[in-house]
């Protein structure tokens with residue numbers, strides 16, 4: 310076991326690499342060439358790890374953006390927090406805005422996405438398994454390594470600011486942190502990956518896992534779903550490491566997407582007739598969101614909900630059901646379409662707080678929200694068998710199709726999550742088939758491309774439901790000319806092909 314090599318201070322100097330066009334580099338790599346110590350980054354000063362106690366020598370403070378990023382990453386690992394929920398709260402509490410907030414966000418999200426590869430590198434640089442490093446020090450080192458390997462922050466600033474951070478969170482570990490980070494800084498990311506990843510020829514899954522920072526079981530699941538095309542898998546992994554654009558769904562009948570695009574400085578979507586792409590990050594306080602003309606929703610989610618409503622149907626068409634409605638994104642779109650078509654949507658959600666979110670999301674629309682278990686079809690008089698014309702099952706799933714939006718989830722999800730989820734998916738899809746009238750349609754949707762959650766669940770549920778149903782080809786129900794929809798009858802969308810989350814849609818028609 311070799312310990313970290315101490316290098317002279319000069320050893321940490323890195324060339325400014327003009328390579329921020331690399332696909333795995335976050336857009337707009339930050340250049341922090343201001344001093345990293347107190348008063349260096351912005352005017353807010355920093356965080357004194359000693360709490361500024363009188364009589365103590367004043368310690369170097371940690372600049373606020375890095376401190377905020379540390380707090381967010383630590384909360385994700387310590388408290389199982391979600392970065393997209395915890396970070397905005399910390400930013401607000403600390404009063405960070407503008408460029409400082411963008412830097413803290415970049416550090417938090419980037420570090421969480423790249424965690425697997427950063428840990429592999431830190432293990433090599435520290436000469437000990439990263440799991441054996443004290444958690445607060447480990448998180449600080451991850452943030453430091455991210456700055457060194459993924460941003461244009463100069464090495465001296467990345468190292469010194471991380472050592473300052475370690476001083477506040479892991480007493481006695483500053484020398485260790487300094488040595489490890491200098492070792493990390495000795496090579497760029499590509500060199501580290503070349504050194505540590507297995508070769509593509511020897512172990513393609515292991516190679517892609519280390520190179521693009523995804524767990525091996527997820528790389529394998531993507532490879533299965535993409536028919537073993539490792540070039541495509543690579544493009545998907547790269548896309549998952551990019552900052553995703555924010556999409557709005559402009560509610561039909563409420564506003565014209567082109568007008569909303571002008572109003573928010575965005576662009577109309579490429580595929581969904583309701584989509585607007587926002588330029589830049591967070592949607593903030595847009596009036597189109599506040600007054601119910603639009604909601605935030607990935608374009609893929611819009612497309613699969615719209616496909617269910619676009620499918621031709623004989624006979625009555627006024628009773629629609631969303632069996633897994635919370636927090637209400639698709640129910641908002643379906644409710645707006647129902648209003649235009651003289652239909653009414655019943656939106657079912659088992660979690661009470663999420664049922665309340667559905668109520669908020671569908672206010673003013675012809676939607677009845679039921680706080681109940683969707684599997685009670687037939688037992689609950691409001692969920693009678695054979696009653697509904699169109700039924701959506703947007704099933705709980707691993708969410709492997711939206712990894713780019715949830716930076717920590719690839720590390721939190723486990724293969725052992727699959728059996729209970731797929732059982733629930735089968736039961737909900739069976740209930741949906743029973744709720745549908747003969748001739749009616751069921752749309753089964755997941756935001757996961759894992760074949761066990763998509764093809765296997767659909768085939769098994771249809772077989773076990775005791776309700777005869779045929780597949781309907783979903784491809785013609787997506788916008789004409791949309792590329793890469795496969796051989797049907799189901800549809801799998803992909804971030805790297807369509808710019809959407811990896812939504813899966815199977816359409817089934819109950820026959821008798």
Ligand SMILES: C[S@@+](CC[C@H](N)C(=O)[O-])C[C@H]1O[C@@H](n2cnc3c(N)ncnc32)[C@H](O)[C@@H]1O
Nearest residue numbers: 633634635636637638639658659682683703705
């Ligand atoms: C993938 S999310 C649905 C997303 C939603 N359709 C949207 O577009 O905003 C799945 C939802 O199903 C809910 N759920 C889980 N089990 C359920 C059950 N047995 N009955 C009804 N809802 C359930 C979860 O609480 C979760 O809100």
